[in-house]
Amino acid sequence: MGVDRPVIGVSCYVEDVDRAPWVAQRSAVLPHGYVDHLERAGALVVVLPPRPDADDDLAAAVLARLDGLVIAGGADVEAARYGAPPHITSQDPRPDRDAWELALARVSKVARMPVLGICRGMQVMAVAGGAALEQHLPDVVGNDEHCPAPGVYAHHLVTPVSGTRLAGILGDGPLDVPTYHHQAVRPSSLEGTGYRAAAWHDDGTLEAMEDPASLFRVAVQWHPEAGADPRLFDELVASARQRSEEHTSELQSRFGIS
Numbered sequence: 001m002g003v004d005r006p007v008i009g010v011s012c013y014v015e016d017v018d019r020a021p022w023v024a025q026r027s028a029v030l031p032h033g034y035v036d037h038l039e040r041a042g043a044l045v046v047v048l049p050p051r052p053d054a055d056d057d058l059a060a061a062v063l064a065r066l067d068g069l070v071i072a073g074g075a076d077v078e079a080a081r082y083g084a085p086p087h088i089t090s091q092d093p094r095p096d097r098d099a100w101e102l103a104l105a106r107v108s109k110v111a112r113m114p115v116l117g118i119c120r121g122m123q124v125m126a127v128a129g130g131a132a133l134e135q136h137l138p139d140v141v142g143n144d145e146h147c148p149a150p151g152v153y154a155h156h157l158v159t160p161v162s163g164t165r166l167a168g169i170l171g172d173g174p175l176d177v178p179t180y181h182h183q184a185v186r187p188s189s190l191e192g193t194g195y196r197a198a199a200w201h202d203d204g205t206l207e208a209m210e211d212p213a214s215l216f217r218v219a220v221q222w223h224p225e226a227g228a229d230p231r232l233f234d235e236l237v238a239s240a241r242q243r244s245e246e247h248t249s250e251l252q253s254r255f256g257i258s
Contacts, residue, residue, distance in 0.1 A: 006067035006240035008043040010034050011101050011121070013074060013094075014050060033225035034072060034118075040230060041237035043068070054100035059107040068114040068216075068240030071101050071121030073223060076183055079135060082127045087135035089182065102128045109194075109217065114239035116232060117219030119181050122209065125219050126185040129193035134184050141203040146179050153178040153226050158199045158207040165210050166198040166218055169235050175199075177207075177222035184221055185209065195219075215239050 012030035019025060028049040038045045048062065063069065078093040079086040081102065101121070105128035108115050117125045123133055138144050148154050157174040160167035187197060187206045198218065199208035211217035216239035224232050 004241075005042055005044045006237060006244050007046060007065070008038050008068045008070060008237065008240060009046050009048045009062065009066045010038070010070040011048050011050070011072050011097070011104065013097065030072060031225060034070060037225055037230055037233040038070070038237065041233045043237045043240070048100075048104070050094075050096040050100035052096050052099075054096065054103050056103050056107050059100070059103035060111070063104065063107055063111055063113060066113070067244045068236055069104060069108050069116075070236070071105060071115065071117045071124050071219075073119035073121060073180075073225075075120065076135075077120065077123050077127055077133065079133075082132040084132065084135070089136045098124075105129075109211070109214070112214060112243075114214075114216040114236055114243055115218075116216075116236045118225060119221060119223055122219035122221050123183060123185060125217075126190070126193065126195065126209065129195060131189040131193050131195075132186045134186050137182055137184055137205060141201075141205060143203065144182075145203070146184075146201075146205065147182045153180050153223060155179065156201060158201055158222065160199045160208065161197055164196070164198040165212065165216070166208050166220075169218075169231050170229075175229075177220075177224070178226040179222045180226075181221060215243060 012028050015029045016024040017027040028047055030047055035045045075094050076091040078098050101124045105125045134140050137146050145156050155176050156179055158177050159174050160170055162172045185206050194211050195209040198210045201207050208220045
């Protein structure tokens with residue numbers, strides 16, 4: 001694992017993609033904004049497609065080769081994963097991706113790996129920790145500000161919680177962020193997960209959470225990869241570099257390597 005350029009894994013979809021002259025070609029799919037931000041922050045990026053045989057052992061084998069992780073945005077987490085019936089608006093389940101990313105979330109926490117969860121990634125991390133989701137925000141907050149039009153990022157303000165790691169990175173003041181989600185983590189379900197609230201929307205939607213016991217384990221409901229602000233990616237990469245350096249130093253000390 002490289003210290004100067006830490007290796008960051010990013011989860012992704014497998015989709016049928018039309019790419020002339022190819023039609024419906026099975027492809028590993030990830031918006032390049034993730035890669036661009038991470039590379040600009042100094043990381044080497046590897047894409048982690050879902051696998052039908054995903055379990056914690058496989059996740060551990062993959063994460064052992066990485067310095068940090070991004071759990072990316074995407075479709076709804078299947079409601080059965082947190083013991084609920086699906087809402088009428090819920091998207092079709094993605095069992096391969098759910099299984100893979102939930103395993104990555106569980107194992108990365110045990111491994112104390114730096115992790116950034118984005119939109120669906122925040123929801124995956126919450127569900128892996130035992131939390132539940134609000135399945136359709138307009139039913140809860142009475143507006144569609146978080147996702148007003150299909151296929152178009154909207155913008156709204158979020159306010160970090162003073163004293164959190166997130167506020168230390170982004171400041172305490174309101175932030176204008178790119179958003180595209182109709183689900184969110186249910187705030188009352190965070191109790192007992194190890195996460196704390198880190199940012200809010202004025203309508204009461206939980207917009208970020210973090211694990212204060214970890215080096216860097218932060219999740220946001222918005223889409224920083226679709227914006228110009230690099231600070232969350234910079235902090236993830238810096239934390240991954242720190243973890244790699246500490247691990248190397250520990251091995252050198254243990255085995256007398258100079």
